[in-house]
Amino acid sequence: MIFAIIPVVLAVFGGVHWYVWKRLVRDVSAPRGRWRRTGTVLTVVLPLLSLGALLGGRLLPLAEERWLAWPGYLWLAALLYLILALVVGEAVRPLLRRALPTKEPQAELEPEPSAEPSRRLFVARTVAIGAAAAATATVGYGTYGVLRGPRLKYVSVPLAKLPAKADGYRIAVVSDIHLGPILGRAHTQRIVDTINGARPDLVAIVGDLVDGSVPELGPAAEPLAQLRARDGSYFVTGNHEYFSGADQWVDFVRELGVHPLENARVEIGAGFDLAGVNDIAGASHGEAPDYVKALDDRDRTRAAVLLAHQPVMIHEAVKHGVDLQLSGHTHGGQLWPGNYVAALANPTVAGLERYGDTQLYVTRGAGAWGPPVRVGAPSDITIVTLGSLKT
Numbered sequence: 432m433i434f435a436i437i438p439v440v441l442a443v444f445g446g447v448h449w450y451v452w453k454r455l456v457r458d459v460s461a462p463r464g465r466w467r468r469t470g471t472v473l474t475v476v477l478p479l480l481s482l483g484a485l486l487g488g489r490l491l492p493l494a495e496e497r498w499l500a501w502p503g504y505l506w507l508a509a510l511l512y513l514i515l516a517l518v519v520g521e522a523v524r525p526l527l528r529r530a531l532p533t534k535e536p537q538a539e540l541e542p543e544p545s546a547e548p549s550r551r552l553f554v555a556r557t558v559a560i561g562a563a564a565a566a567t568a569t570v571g572y573g574t575y576g577v578l579r580g581p582r583l584k585y586v587s588v589p590l591a592k593l594p595a596k597a598d599g600y601r602i603a604v605v606s607d608i609h610l611g612p613i614l615g616r617a618h619t620q621r622i623v624d625t626i627n628g629a630r631p632d633l634v635a636i637v638g639d640l641v642d643g644s645v646p647e648l649g650p651a652a653e654p655l656a657q658l659r660a661r662d663g664s665y666f667v668t669g670n671h672e673y674f675s676g677a678d679q680w681v682d683f684v685r686e687l688g689v690h691p692l693e694n695a696r697v698e699i700g701a702g703f704d705l706a707g708v709n710d711i712a713g714a715s716h717g718e719a720p721d722y723v724k725a726l727d728d729r730d731r732t733r734a735a736v737l738l739a740h741q742p743v744m745i746h747e748a749v750k751h752g753v754d755l756q757l758s759g760h761t762h763g764g765q766l767w768p769g770n771y772v773a774a775l776a777n778p779t780v781a782g783l784e785r786y787g788d789t790q791l792y793v794t795r796g797a798g799a800w801g802p803p804v805r806v807g808a809p810s811d812i813t814i815v816t817l818g819s820l821k822t
Contacts, residue, residue: 447514448478454517455563458555477506485801493612493647500612505570508802511766512569516562527554573766573804577614580621581605581797581810583629586783588790589818590754592734594702598819603631603660605812606740606759607796609671610651611642613803619654622797622812626658629814633662633699636689637759638669638710638740642800645679656687662699664689669740669760670712671800677716692738694721696729703734703817706753710740720744726751736817742777742793749789756791757815763795763808770808781808 456470484503487496531550593600603626610619626634636655641648658664666689668677681691690697692707699705706729708720720739729735737753739745741760748756763781764770773780783792794813799805 444478447510448474451510451513451517454520454555455513455559459552459559477502477510481507481510487612488642493643496612504613504802505574505804508570508573508766508804508806509566512566512806513562516565517558520558520562524554524558527557569806570802570804573806576805576809577799577803578618580618580625581812583625584794584811584813585816586792586813587816587818588755588783588792589820590703590734590790591820592703592732592754593817593819593821595819595821597701597703597734597817598821600701600703600817601629601631601633602736602757602815602817603629603634603812604637604757604759604792604794604815605634605797606637606794607639607669607762607798607800608636609639609642609796609798609800610648614651614798615648616651616654618798619651623654623657625812626660629812631660631814632701633705634658634660634664634689635705635738635757636664636666636684637738637757637794638667639671639759639796639798639800640666640669640684641675641680642671644676645683648675649683652683653687655684655689658689662701665697665705665707665738666691667707667738667740668693668710668713668718670710673710673712673716673718677713677718692725693718694724696725696735698733703736703754704729705736705738707738708744711744720747722747722751726753734817742779742791745778745786745789745791748791749787753789755815755817756789758791758793759796761793761795762800762805763793765799765805765808766802767807 452474456467456474460467480499480503483499487499528550605622608622666684672680681693685691694708696704696706706725708722708725709718711720713719731752734754737748737756739756739758742758745756761773761777761780764773770780779791779793781793781795783790792815795808795811797810797812
């Protein structure tokens, strides 16, 4: 099935680049001009770099992959916003043409034959420059937001079963760090420093820590050993761990002092249970999420907080009487209007929602997959403050 789709995807990819070349190169330049030659070369090379970035993780060592990842992924983000800007430009073109003044020809003279072509060229260049400027500014700001690191977000969640002594308990929720060819050790260090600065009672790493193997990315993850929280740090797998060797990563984070919850549960001294289940992707590796093992033999009078990477897992959480599920996975859509696409596959894209007696909180994540760019979905580390109704 996937092989039948590939030609269609490549055809669409090629058609989109042809449209960009037409509007940004052909329509605005002389046939044998320097920009025509340069723009044509870029329109061929940039999509090849993007394809190389997408395939590089499976074919190249990390050091070589970086050379493709930066330009290839950034071009994908730029391409998205170029297309959106050019589509807006299609609507603007006729308005610009009508707004331009025209020369009134003298009675005995014909209008200049070059007037209309000049007007078309002016409009084409105006739209092209505007689209390029809008896309560059959008991608530039979105890249700055990712490389700067996530900001703290604060959410209060009242739980009916939480004892009074646990009122105000603070969990730092971080997900989708996505260490890989672009985001590395410095990114991890920024996240650790931000979490430690918030002084949480517990740290929950809710999957998609890495995009690569332990030998390649172990050093980038090492700052996690510096996490400080009274009740420790916990980790559950995301779907990307299963692309990278989940068992190795579970063992590695354990060595760093982070406690993996593989379909397991611990009792937190403050008076609630913390459970974690493997990601859905683990099913194809013989490590499927097991809610029965993680939840069914617990004391139902105690509040239960579940770490589960994907929001769609909320339906099983409701069945098993979970009070709060903490998830990531969606990136909040990462690149607007991706949030509308993410909503098609996830019950909640970002934020706090209630499903029966169970609440679900979805963080937008602390990193980025593919393009190191976020637009309309800023990265975050969320401090979830639990509230007791028994105070």
